[in-house]
Amino acid sequence: MASVKSLVAIVALAGGCDSLQNFGGAVPPLVTIDLRVDGALPAGTVAPKVALMWGQAWLTEPLCIIPPDSDSAAAAIAAGCRDAFGFVPDHVGADVDVVPGEPIQISLSSLPAADVLVGDVTARVAYASLVLYDDRDASGTLELSRPHRLGGREDGPPDEQGPDSVDVVLATSFLSMTHPDQRLAYREGAFVTTAYYPRAGCGDPLPGFSIDGAGGFSAADAIAATLGGTLPQEDPATCSQLAPAATTVALVLPGDPDVREIACEERRSDSSIRFREPPEMEPDLTMRTAACTQLASFGAPPAMPQTQFVISGRPDECKGLTHYVLRGCREDANCELPDWDISATPPTWWPCP
Amino acid sequence: MRLVLIAVVVGFARIAHADGTLLGDDTWNFKPGNELAIDGGLVVALPAALPAGQALGVGGGFSYGRGLAWGARAEGLTATEGSEFWTVTHRELRLRATGAATTTAGRATIGLRLGLGGNLVHETRTRNQASRLMSDVFETRAIALLPGADLAFVIELHIAGHWLFELAGGPTIDVVASNAHFGWSTELGVAWRP
Numbered sequence: 001m002a003s004v005k006s007l008v009a010i011v012a013l014a015g016g017c018d019s020l021q022n023f024g025g026a027v028p029p030l031v032t033i034d035l036r037v038d039g040a041l042p043a044g045t046v047a048p049k050v051a052l053m054w055g056q057a058w059l060t061e062p063l064c065i066i067p068p069d070s071d072s073a074a075a076a077i078a079a080g081c082r083d084a085f086g087f088v089p090d091h092v093g094a095d096v097d098v099v100p101g102e103p104i105q106i107s108l109s110s111l112p113a114a115d116v117l118v119g120d121v122t123a124r125v126a127y128a129s130l131v132l133y134d135d136r137d138a139s140g141t142l143e144l145s146r147p148h149r150l151g152g153r154e155d156g157p158p159d160e161q162g163p164d165s166v167d168v169v170l171a172t173s174f175l176s177m178t179h180p181d182q183r184l185a186y187r188e189g190a191f192v193t194t195a196y197y198p199r200a201g202c203g204d205p206l207p208g209f210s211i212d213g214a215g216g217f218s219a220a221d222a223i224a225a226t227l228g229g230t231l232p233q234e235d236p237a238t239c240s241q242l243a244p245a246a247t248t249v250a251l252v253l254p255g256d257p258d259v260r261e262i263a264c265e266e267r268r269s270d271s272s273i274r275f276r277e278p279p280e281m282e283p284d285l286t287m288r289t290a291a292c293t294q295l296a297s298f299g300a301p302p303a304m305p306q307t308q309f310v311i312s313g314r315p316d317e318c319k320g321l322t323h324y325v326l327r328g329c330r331e332d333a334n335c336e337l338p339d340w341d342i343s344a345t346p347p348t349w350w351p352c353p
Numbered sequence: 354m355r356l357v358l359i360a361v362v363v364g365f366a367r368i369a370h371a372d373g374t375l376l377g378d379d380t381w382n383f384k385p386g387n388e389l390a391i392d393g394g395l396v397v398a399l400p401a402a403l404p405a406g407q408a409l410g411v412g413g414g415f416s417y418g419r420g421l422a423w424g425a426r427a428e429g430l431t432a433t434e435g436s437e438f439w440t441v442t443h444r445e446l447r448l449r450a451t452g453a454a455t456t457t458a459g460r461a462t463i464g465l466r467l468g469l470g471g472n473l474v475h476e477t478r479t480r481n482q483a484s485r486l487m488s489d490v491f492e493t494r495a496i497a498l499l500p501g502a503d504l505a506f507v508i509e510l511h512i513a514g515h516w517l518f519e520l521a522g523g524p525t526i527d528v529v530a531s532n533a534h535f536g537w538s539t540e541l542g543v544a545w546r547p
Contacts, residue, residue, distance in 0.1 A: 019495040019496075019497060020402050020443075020474060020476045020495050020497050020529065020530070021476070021478060021493065021495065022402060022403055022404060022441060022476075023404070023434075023436040023438075023439050023441060025493075027438045027439075027480070028480060028491055030480070030482060030483070030486060030491070109438070110482060111482045111485055111486070188485060207487065208486045208487065208488070209486075
């Protein structure tokens with residue numbers, strides 16, 4: 001009888017000490033990053049937050065990096081081309097509120113998906129920038145905007161006239177490869193140096209998550225290295241690869257004047273251009289910069305040269321260029337069988353020779 | 354190749370002819386056996402603690418007596434289910450002391466079996482995606498002994514000799530985090546009554 005009582009007691013005790021959690025309990029984040037804001041938030045900041053923004057492998061269009069053929073083309077490029085070495089967002093992975101004077105930590109509950117990772121399954125990497133912004137629309141996250149390109153004629157592609165985000169970007173840890181940066185790196189498998197936000201000269205990112213720093217290189221060095229078939233070198237003295245728990249990412253205020261470009265996503269990432277047929281009515285060029293310039297290409301010059309009319313976006317919009325050609329296809333202005341050819345009867349407003 | 358096949362067919366035919374028929378008049382004769390019965394089989398049940406999924410495993414036990422029988426059973430079950438963040442595996446060892454009331458109807462023995470005991474549950478939780486980080490710090494383990502009971506409707510059918518086909522199933526109850534957790538359990542197996 002005593003043994004039965006003991007058995008019942010043991011069973012009851014074990015049942016009382018049930019430590020099973022099933023699907024419940026706290027969910028540990030896969031990584032937590034410590035942040036700090038250096039400098040005062042601008043007056044009128046409504047809801048400061050930090051976003052973790054994964055980067056897109058992006059290649060600028062040829063016109064934006066090949067030397068311009070005129071001053072007007074240079075002006076249009078300056079107004080309509082984003083930094084060719086800048087960080088281009090793919091999507092926002094996490095957001096966290098910023099309370100002035102309190103430590104900031106941002107955590108990830110999921111790893112970047114395969115569409116963000118660059119490389120194959122044995123060696124792939126993704127980079128993220130940490131962005132301080134004012135969540136003006138109180139949506140809880142940083143919405144991205146797109147360049148507004150002008151429309152074409154009837155059979156042209158649709159306009160991209162979606163509303164812009166009202167969120168205001170204040171600072172970022174990784175704006176451009178031509179600036180010093182601190183980026184979140186996520187590495188799976190081995191590391192292979194590629195042209196995806198390269199840090200040649202620095203150490204490899206640590207396996208898993210790491211906070212990687214680099215001093216940046218100049219655009220001239222990058223172009224020279226690219227022409228030489230290499231990657232621009234970072235100064236090793238400016239490099240760092242640290243575990244997230246071993247460092248704090250600084251977001252410095254005031255941010256770079258072009259910092260809002262980091263919240264501009266790109267429709268195309270492979271340097272390709274969507275050409276448009278010029279409309280019959282002159283497009284609204286108010287606050288835009290336009291120029292006539294030759295078609296640019298990373299390859300051989302076109303067999304049938306023609307002039308394009310490029311128009312920048314407005315200064316308060318994401319940078320982007322609209323390309324009008326009198327003869328061509330959407331994807332290729334030099335196509336053999338053009339979708340349109342009005343070179344013999346250009347619109348009356350057509351300004352180019 | 355043809356010769357080999359012909360040789361095989363002819364060889365088997367001669368063996369069959371030598372042994373006589375495969376089924377005889379007494380093939381399905383059975384022996385009632387004594388009061389001891391040993392059984393084992395496949396078990397499908399609701400997990401003792403997981404709120405979702407099915408647990409699969411094997412179980413076995415013995416009983417002694419006719420009309421009123423007593424015995425013991427043990428079942429080992431595994432269930433793995435996932436949520437947005439976790440993949441949870443429960444490995445259960447269900448131990449029961451049993452008492453049964455049975456009656457005989459022809460070849461069949463029908464009865465109700467009550468089991469009382471505990472479920473020893475080992476839990477392994479893996480944080481989803483943690484394997485991509487090559488880290489085991491996102492894995493948790495726990496173990497618990499949960500009081501449990503089950504009631505099973507049992508059918509045993511004599512097949513041949515001392516062997517029986519067995520089917521059992523019914524409701525279960527156990528206590529998880531001070532709450533009653535209801536479920537069900539079924540078993541399909543064979544029994545041997547010497």
